[in-house]
Amino acid sequence: MRNFAYAAIIAACFLAGTLAGWTSLAVRIDHYVYDLLTRLTPLPKANPHNTPEAVVVAIDEETLQARGGMRRIRPILTETLEQLRDANPKVVALDTILSDPGDPAEDGRLEAALRATENLILPCELVATADGTHWEDPLDRFKNATTAVGHVHAEQDRLDGVSREISLEDIANGQRRWALVLEAFRVSRGAGIVESPEDLSVGSALIPAPRSGAGRPMLLRYLPAGIPTIPALRLRDRISTLRGKAVFVGVTALSAARDRLVNPYGQNIAGVEVHAHAFETLARASFLRRPSDLTAFSVAALFAMAAGLVFALLAGWQAYVAGLCVLVAAHIAPVVLFRQNLLFPYFGPAAVAWLSCAGAASYQHFFARRELRRSESEKSRYQQAIHWAAHEMRTPLTTIQGSSEIMTRYALSEEKRKQLSQNINSESKRLARLIQTFLDVERLADGQMEMKREAFDVSAVVETCVARARPLAERKNIRIHLDSASAECSLTGDSELMEYAVYNLLTNAVKYSPPDTDVHIAAEILRGDLRLSVRDQGIGMDSKELKRVFQKFYRTRRAEESGEAGTGIGLSIVEQIVAHHGGRMEVTSEPGKGSCFTMVLNAHVESPDRRG
Ligand code: ADP
Numbered sequence: 305m306r307n308f309a310y311a312a313i314i315a316a317c318f319l320a321g322t323l324a325g326w327t328s329l330a331v332r333i334d335h336y337v338y339d340l341l342t343r344l345t346p347l348p349k350a351n352p353h354n355t356p357e358a359v360v361v362a363i364d365e366e367t368l369q370a371r372g373g374m375r376r377i378r379p380i381l382t383e384t385l386e387q388l389r390d391a392n393p394k395v396v397a398l399d400t401i402l403s404d405p406g407d408p409a410e411d412g413r414l415e416a417a418l419r420a421t422e423n424l425i426l427p428c429e430l431v432a433t434a435d436g437t438h439w440e441d442p443l444d445r446f447k448n449a450t451t452a453v454g455h456v457h458a459e460q461d462r463l464d465g466v467s468r469e470i471s472l473e474d475i476a477n478g479q480r481r482w483a484l485v486l487e488a489f490r491v492s493r494g495a496g497i498v499e500s501p502e503d504l505s506v507g508s509a510l511i512p513a514p515r516s517g518a519g520r521p522m523l524l525r526y527l528p529a530g531i532p533t534i535p536a537l538r539l540r541d542r543i544s545t546l547r548g549k550a551v552f553v554g555v556t557a558l559s560a561a562r563d564r565l566v567n568p569y570g571q572n573i574a575g576v577e578v579h580a581h582a583f584e585t586l587a588r589a590s591f592l593r594r595p596s597d598l599t600a601f602s603v604a605a606l607f608a609m610a611a612g613l614v615f616a617l618l619a620g621w622q623a624y625v626a627g628l629c630v631l632v633a634a635h636i637a638p639v640v641l642f643r644q645n646l647l648f649p650y651f652g653p654a655a656v657a658w659l660s661c662a663g664a665a666s667y668q669h670f671f672a673r674r675e676l677r678r679s680e681s682e683k684s685r686y687q688q689a690i691h692w693a694a695h696e697m698r699t700p701l702t703t704i705q706g707s708s709e710i711m712t713r714y715a716l717s718e719e720k721r722k723q724l725s726q727n728i729n730s731e732s733k734r735l736a737r738l739i740q741t742f743l744d745v746e747r748l749a750d751g752q753m754e755m756k757r758e759a760f761d762v763s764a765v766v767e768t769c770v771a772r773a774r775p776l777a778e779r780k781n782i783r784i785h786l787d788s789a790s791a792e793c794s795l796t797g798d799s800e801l802m803e804y805a806v807y808n809l810l811t812n813a814v815k816y817s818p819p820d821t822d823v824h825i826a827a828e829i830l831r832g833d834l835r836l837s838v839r840d841q842g843i844g845m846d847s848k849e850l851k852r853v854f855q856k857f858y859r860t861r862r863a864e865e866s867g868e869a870g871t872g873i874g875l876s877i878v879e880q881i882v883a884h885h886g887g888r889m890e891v892t893s894e895p896g897k898g899s900c901f902t903m904v905l906n907a908h909v910e911s912p913d914r915r916g
Contacts, residue, residue: 317659318608325652337650339568341642358580360533362556367537378410385417391546397425397488399554399576402442418449427456438477454484467565471519485582523592531580552580592647604653611660615668627661692873693742700731760799773810780819787826797885805878809838817842837902845893854879
């Protein structure tokens with residue numbers, strides 16, 4: 305049961321942590337960690353000098369101002385392409401949509417420049433219209449002049465707008481287009497694109513881009529130092545640096561760029577730069593994979609189980625240290641896996657680990673505390689019981705000791721000797737009974753013992769007790785009256801325990817009464833209840849004392865002053881015994897006048913005539 309509850313708590317922590325991992329806050333934190341790891345984890349070198357293969361030729365603010373603005377974009381492109389021809393780049397990718405016809409003369413010159421450029425890729429775009437989305441391709445005259453057309457759609461995160469991935473494949477209107485950058489990469493490698501459900505391969509590069517993720521997303525690895533950028537205006541001076549490069553031409557001017565995006569460094573960048581970074585990701589084959597949901601789930605479950613085991617098997621500081629190790633592992637795992645190019649969620653598994661550790665630790669803590677409290681209360685209860693037994697045994701032991709001493713020291717008459725040996729016999733029997741009662745009461749309190757359930761005569765019990773108490777009473781000249789008019793009834797339960805209880809009430813009445821008084825014991829049936837009462841004319845108790853009289857160890861000041869105080873345990877046991885018989889105690893008392901203790905036994909009462 306205990307193990308089941310513990311496992312349920314761990315499972316609940318796992319579930320709560322996993323659910324927390326799906327909240328938008330968790331996604332934001334995962335992004336933040338991803339961006340941080342991207343910054344901290346160096347990319348593999350592209351070549352010995354680590355110079356990027358991609359270069360951006362930027363139609364920037366300065367170029368636009370000098371060349372007449374966006375109105376003149378086509379002549380600017382024409383001029384740029386003409387200049388690039390001398391550089392002999394590996395591939396040229398344009399990021400300017402050329403879907404509308406412009407000035408015929410300008411378009412003619414642009415077409416000629418496109419035709420003259422080897423390995424040229426033009427962009428196309430997804431456009432949403434009333435009848436669905438379709439591709440906005442370059443004009444046919446431009447399209448026919450190029451090697452390939454690729455889409456320029458870069459994903460932006462819904463939550464923070466950062467572009468962390470691009471779709472290598474997009475489909476609209478039944479037509480599939482590869483990404484501009486993939487086309488550029490393919491052309492630069494002089495290879496084709498081979499596709500499988502799980503990945504794409506271009507030459508020797510195997511790109512993990514499963515079709516299951518819509519659009520075969522590829523996670524970008526931005527170069528921390530950025531991509532070398534040459535303003536189109538200054539291309540002539542830098543033309544020699546472009547030999548063998550992958551050149552991305554596009555508008556970067558803030559005022560004119562079609563698409564301004566944000567990278568994980570928090571920088572605003574133009575779409576053309578994102579494509580250049582994507583090209584570097586491909587060229588360096590530094591692909592990040594996402595683990596399947598099942599893998600992420602399993603790892604989080606592992607953390608939960610580890611936390612559960614740690615706090616179940618270890619205790620104290622060792623458990624806390626091991627728990628801390630589980631937490632550290634949960635935080636470090638994404639970092640280590642990132643270095644293995646695996647993009648692992650951060651928040652979900654970490655939340656699972658934290659919740660499981662906290663849940664397991666609290667459960668064990670409270671469980672251990674409860675155990676401790678129980679064992680402590682058991683210990684103190686046991687000590688009290690020992691105390692009581694020692695106290696109760698003193699009287700018979702004193703009688704036995706005294707009687708045996710008299711017998712050995714003095715020459716006694718046969719009759720006296722017989723009486724003393726009877727005394728020894730009866731007191732030792734009483735001692736044995738006492739020990740038995742003690743053990744029974746102990747086991748009763750512990751819930752170990754099933755109380756005997758047999759019918760016994762109340763009058764017999766009462767008579768035995770009176771006979772036993774009488775010698776004690778006679779010493780103080782106290783008369784015990786047995787008002788047994790209606791005591792002829794039977795009770796179901798344990799007669800020995802009941803005898804102990806009645807005897808206790810009688811001896812208390814004698815103990816706490818002055819000499820020459822009367823003690824009455826009566827048994828009567830009232831409204832189906834057996835009321836067994838012991839009434840004395842003793843020192844009595846006030847209402848405050850009455851309230852506490854059944855507490856273990858409680859003794860009234862009055863009793864202490866009378867020099868009769870005992871251990872204060874007897875009545876607590878009487879009450880327990882009566883409760884075990886399905887009854888309750890009632891007390892009335894008045895200081896200086898006397899007390900009346902009544903057992904009200906409302907169960908298993910039978911009148912003798914009904915027994916018949
Ligand atoms: P003990 O008699 O050993 O102290 P009990 O539990 O039997 O223990 O009684 C608890 C206390 O209740 C006594 O110490 C005494 O102060 C008070 N008490 C019990 N019976 C009587 C009585 N008949 N008259 C007055 N006080 C009593």
